[in-house]
Amino acid sequence: MPNPTAAMLVIGDEILSGRTRDSNMHHLAGELVKVGIDLKEVRVVPDEAPAIVSALRALSEAHDNVFTSGGIGPTHDDITADCVAEAFGRNIDVRPDARKLLEDAYGARGVEVTEARLRMARIPDDAVLIENPVSTAPGFTLENVHVMAGVPAVFEAMVASVLPGLTGGTPLLSQTWRVMRPEGDIAGPLRALSEAYTDLSFGSYPFQMNGVFGSNVVVRGTDGARVDAAMTELQEVFPDAGA
Amino acid sequence: MPNPTAAMLVIGDEILSGRTRDSNMHHLAGELVKVGIDLKEVRVVPDEAPAIVSALRALSEAHDNVFTSGGIGPTHDDITADCVAEAFGRNIDVRPDARKLLEDAYGARGVEVTEARLRMARIPDDAVLIENPVSTAPGFTLENVHVMAGVPAVFEAMVASVLPGLTGGTPLLSQTWRVMRPEGDIAGPLRALSEAYTDLSFGSYPFQMNGVFGSNVVVRGTDGARVDAAMTELQEVFPDAGA
Incomplete structure (x- = not known):
């Protein structure tokens, strides 16, 4: 529901x-x-x-x-x-x-x-x-x-x-992975993930830090196991994160 | 216009x-x-x-x-x-x-x-x-x-x-008068002012400072002389302001 x-x-x-x-x-x-x-x-x-x-x-x-x-x-x-x-x-x-x-x-x-x-x-x-x-x-x-x-x-x-x-629902869970690459570099793999996990939503939020472009990728969904699975795949594609 | x-x-x-x-x-x-x-x-x-x-x-x-x-x-x-x-x-x-x-x-x-x-x-x-x-x-x-x-x-x-x-218009001018009284005390005179100056808008924004209730009264309009006139009347009614 x-x-x-x-x-x-x-x-x-x-x-x-x-x-x-x-x-x-x-x-x-x-x-x-x-x-x-x-x-x-x-x-x-x-x-x-x-x-x-x-x-x-x-x-x-x-x-x-x-x-x-x-x-x-x-x-x-x-x-x-x-x-x-x-x-x-x-x-x-x-x-x-x-x-x-x-x-x-x-x-x-x-x-x-x-x-x-x-x-x-x-x-x-x-x-x-x-x-x-x-x-x-x-x-x-x-x-x-x-x-x-x-x-x-x-x-x-x-x-x-x-x-x-009020009548609530299933709380939205989210996990964030910081990738030290500009959005243009991650958009392709991110689209592929979003097509594989249609029950989740994937957002990407660019930032600039000390002159370097990076992106915070946020995976959101109500099923914690699915969010975990997508996050694991994301980290395999972009292991250079969190720097 | x-x-x-x-x-x-x-x-x-x-x-x-x-x-x-x-x-x-x-x-x-x-x-x-x-x-x-x-x-x-x-x-x-x-x-x-x-x-x-x-x-x-x-x-x-x-x-x-x-x-x-x-x-x-x-x-x-x-x-x-x-x-x-x-x-x-x-x-x-x-x-x-x-x-x-x-x-x-x-x-x-x-x-x-x-x-x-x-x-x-x-x-x-x-x-x-x-x-x-x-x-x-x-x-x-x-x-x-x-x-x-x-x-x-x-x-x-x-x-x-x-x-x-873009085509602009007449910039909105505003003046603020800080009254160290709660909104409930100033609402009556403020309504009277707003009825006397229908070309202006009067806003009141309550605040609390060190346990005392006050209100920032904002007079807005495009005619500077009218804003001045209303502000003068406001200050006559509430001379105890700006504290």
Whole structure:
């Protein structure tokens, strides 16, 4: 059975304007590999409702899981929750369970729950809250979409609480062999290997070190014995590696 | 007149599996802002022809410029050029101009132009080559799509040679004001400002420093006097900033 698939939607003008370097994509990619969910697509869109809604619908239809990052804070440009409600035809308002979370946490610190902060309790009907152990304001899951914060510490904590509840697959295993030859020298044998092991994937990533061209060859697959066998053949063809 | 728009397509299993952290998106975003081309969307797709072809078509139709990154090397998983040819209904083969580039460069270093290396001379009909001053194998422009390498040094060099030939717009100006208050405190005044200056965009990016919550407020627009005016109002409302 093939692994479940996933897509990610990164929401925010700050990424597209070059102000902020996204790190959530790399984090999520690494976590999904471990649980056997195949990340098949990532999109980055600005803080504009039509772009967000249409990406949500497209990704939600095409994949088993969708993870969003960004746009759930208290300011006027935080429109992700409203867009998710629109994409799935749900009502959205300040929800008592989310409101109570905020009131308890801010109350304990003597901070007023302003109207702006209450925006973070706007949750679509039928959504299940995702815990935020860092700064309280929750994320939520609606249908197959998991809506999470853009701040990396919060995003990572939310990913950690969502993933155990999802149906995983067979984790992808990978082995890397460093060959001190340029890609052009190894492409032929690598193609032959990829045709002999059609259940595995072979990637080659060129690098330059002290003026010498080399390639990291990565063999990926879900069957450890097959990955081992391909790696052994690869090392026989290029024994001069790892230097 | 609104600025020209752009989209980026990042191609590669290595990004989606978490093996490699993409840096080309952040670089391109920063360069496009300088020349007044608005980056409106980024997609990341695996090394799979149907996904690449369909993303190329969608992005090319929706935006003035499309920039791709990755999949133009010599190995079997480098299929970007073939996918671009398919997306635009062009023939593709080893092209004499690209072949000569490779033969001259490799010849000068006494390196054989293998069949694998010749893959890098596969260029669709009608495409214009993009110079690669780092490692010779060229990128190319076909229709409104600029096809570039994934290796960051090469990608950046190709961006530098493509951008001067494009129609730019009004560069986006931005100013940042650091407010040592949590987002929930500033959201109200910020919304009022954004309603008073509808030609500008206001972003707020929370941070935590030594246990204190703060927000970087970014005012963006193409009219410097308007950005100045909004920034002055912002500083009147939150004079306690910059600490």
